[in-house]
Amino acid sequence: MKIHRRSFVMTGLTAAGTLGLGAPAVLGQAKPRVVVIGGGAGGATAARYIAKDSQGAIAVTLVEENETYQTCFHSNLFVGGFKTYEEISHRYDALTKNHGITLARARATQIDRDKKEVVLSTGQRLPYDRLVVSPGIDLKYDSVPGWSKEVEEQMPHGWKPGRQTQLIKQRLDAVPNGGTIVMIAPPNPYRCPPGPYERASMFAHVLQQAGKKDAKVIILDPKESFSKQGVFQADWEKRYGSMIEWLGPKVHDGIKSVDPKTNTVVTGFETYKDCAFVNVIPAQMAGEIARSAGLAPAGGYCAIDAATMKSTADPNIFVLGDACIAGDMPKSAFSANSQAKVAAMTIRGELTSARTFPARYVNTCWSLVAPDDTIKVGGRYEPKDGKIAATETFVSKPGESAELRKENQAENMGWYAGITADMFS
């Protein structure tokens, strides 16, 4: 009781102008407030760690527009038939129940940086002492000529979760023997560097399983090279023969246009007509809320301080995950989860004087190429010369033993259980 009265008086003194709001609001303000926008790999982890480790000393509100979160990570395993849709779907109930996090089911429409308030689609305003922004990516609908938001169902991307992921699977399952799938891969920097190539592997796996041996998967890439390329290509040849064909920009000479009505893709070199399925993965940028708040330049990503994950534009805001520029770290759920812990620690240090330690980051991305054949790439990272720099990295090699690849897959499945528990339990 004594403590409450004391904090009431202190708050009253420091916020004399707001005394008219009445006792409950003032009492509420005695606790530092953290608002987190986005309940994904970065945001859910940050909210959970701040609430869990501060043991009630910080009021945490998580703003998330969707009731359930479907992970993009392991969505390729869903496409390949290795996981059900339920297995990649998660709810937020435990964050409220176990850690006292307030869930605001709404879209954040504006960040009022001067007033330190987040405005919600419901009209509600949430004041914050520190704000965590982890909205993921937005797609650049104008990055592929002929493609747009209006035709994203005909030529799905599957790079944001939910219905799009389901469309990818439906379209894949409907490809006839002899049909051609064209995947347009995205330019750097984008969410999940090995993702398109793991997905192409799953396309080939499903076609092969269904006996559709004459179907083809053609990847048109705007990049000269891609993540784990050597080991992916060696494995594709071994597992799927010539079913997957990767064409870099020197070979296809540029993606000129797509026509969703005729399922046609035109490159500088060739026209692919009557494709069974065209998967357009466009260029990407930081989620809208981060850009509109002035945390990222137009069409870009948010600059952060490598030692804290603080936005370089605003010392009260932290940007995590795909929306930020994380130096050598790839845009992955593992990276976002790792960055969230540095932000959570920094925020607790600033708001409750909790002990802090030097930032360190880690990432591993596993990619399933075929049943029990998983490759991985990863590293550890530290702040260096103003950016997050890799201090050690590793990547799978072509020709590794079947036993090692199988162990990698067991690790991949265990990691998914681990990170989703670390986000949602």
Add this chain to the structure above:
Amino acid sequence: MPSASPVPTWFGSVATALALSGGPASAAGDKALGEYLSSECSSCHQSSGRQVGGIPAIIGHPADQFVALMITYRDKQRDNQVMQTIAGRLSQEEIEALAAYYESLKPSR
């Protein structure tokens, strides 16, 4: 499935690990530091203490065994690129801190 044995298979070759590292280490690590460092482990390892898939149980192990095992990863005497990379930057003090923290936890399931 969780192992019924008090010493899971992951720790099976700890006798060798101990021999390689030159004997048991002190368990008097800095638990607060260990707790911070452990947040890196929980991206994969369950804090409930369960083994899931290829990710072994991490909690409730004697600190000296934990230290010995991490040193074999750090010195790349034991395979696993992920663990070698993570252990590679841990100092003796940090490994002892982690060991002390994880030793203090009890499996919840």
